[in-house]
Amino acid sequence: MSFLQDYAYYIGAFGLVFIGLLIVLVQHNLIKVIIGVSIFDTGINLFLIAVGYIRNGTAPIFSRAGLEPGAMVDPVPQALVLTSIVIGVAVLALALGIAVRLYREYGTLDLRKIRELRW
Amino acid sequence: MRTLTSLILLAVIAVGIGFALTEVPFGTPKTEVGGYYLEHGREETGAANTVTSVVVGYRAFDTLGEVTVLFVAALGLGAVLAAAGGAGARREVEPASLVLRTGAILLFPLLVLFGTYIFLHGHLTPGGGFQGGAVIASACLLIYLGSRERIISRVGRTVTESLSGLAFVLIGLIGLAFSAQFLSDFLPKGTLNTLFSAGVIPLIYVAVGFKVGAELGGVIDDMVKETR
Numbered sequence: 079m080s081f082l083q084d085y086a087y088y089i090g091a092f093g094l095v096f097i098g099l100l101i102v103l104v105q106h107n108l109i110k111v112i113i114g115v116s117i118f119d120t121g122i123n124l125f126l127i128a129v130g131y132i133r134n135g136t137a138p139i140f141s142r143a144g145l146e147p148g149a150m151v152d153p154v155p156q157a158l159v160l161t162s163i164v165i166g167v168a169v170l171a172l173a174l175g176i177a178v179r180l181y182r183e184y185g186t187l188d189l190r191k192i193r194e195l196r197w
Numbered sequence: 198m199r200t201l202t203s204l205i206l207l208a209v210i211a212v213g214i215g216f217a218l219t220e221v222p223f224g225t226p227k228t229e230v231g232g233y234y235l236e237h238g239r240e241e242t243g244a245a246n247t248v249t250s251v252v253v254g255y256r257a258f259d260t261l262g263e264v265t266v267l268f269v270a271a272l273g274l275g276a277v278l279a280a281a282g283g284a285g286a287r288r289e290v291e292p293a294s295l296v297l298r299t300g301a302i303l304l305f306p307l308l309v310l311f312g313t314y315i316f317l318h319g320h321l322t323p324g325g326g327f328q329g330g331a332v333i334a335s336a337c338l339l340i341y342l343g344s345r346e347r348i349i350s351r352v353g354r355t356v357t358e359s360l361s362g363l364a365f366v367l368i369g370l371i372g373l374a375f376s377a378q379f380l381s382d383f384l385p386k387g388t389l390n391t392l393f394s395a396g397v398i399p400l401i402y403v404a405v406g407f408k409v410g411a412e413l414g415g416v417i418d419d420m421v422k423e424t425r
Binding site for chain 2: 083084085087088092096099100103104128129130131132133137138139140141147148150152153154155156157160161163164165167168169171172174175176178179
């Protein structure tokens, strides 16, 4: 029980990371690979937020009187994840744009048929 | 074969990460700087939202870089899609129904208003320039869903984006002129938890909100153009 209490968030976050990585490694369709990268990204963001959590902490916003700085979660990982989400959106948009170009060039999104991308 | 190799590879990585994570206890304070921001963020930046005081106060220069990354990605998307070769196979698109079209037109101003609220109150409530900009871009997406002919002015978008990016840098340069430090706070802090507080933070977030809204709107526009 205490193992689950201590590690449930880490296991959930890295579960998403590994699902994303598996999709990237196994799938042949480029769109599915991009979806995998996006899931991977989400898992990392969740992990960073989970690392910043402090037991019984509230959101780090002094919206009313009586909130103590000691009873708040760490604001630094949240600020960094805000950056990470924006960069994730930028990477996703660029990847989709390149997928559109590849489809126009080769007429397929299957990675086995696009010669330069085989592994 | 490929699946098996991938699974073995992932299992090895998982074991490694598992061992590393036993050294990272859950729910305990880990960064000392986080405690400092929580203790002193209110006096030093005047923002009630500590995450905002980190993003646009202590790490504002980092945010300028982040906005630049988003700008370069949007530019790259436009270049990748526009370079060499016109649109792909043209498809006949069925026009949207009356409900969707009317709903999109009615919701558009409300969504823009909500996005503006989010980035104006970035220093008081959860939210900020990036989130507000994303809401405004979703309003643009709604317009495209409602009707493909309705086009958001390209010139207007570019001008908004450039001016707001320029405003961010100008705020930084004014700070430099006042106290020999780029992006330093030159406005009074005001009282905590009121709209006109936190010095330059709301100004920077308004600029970021406009810039992100225009950029993500441009990304959506580039994508939609592929089907037109």
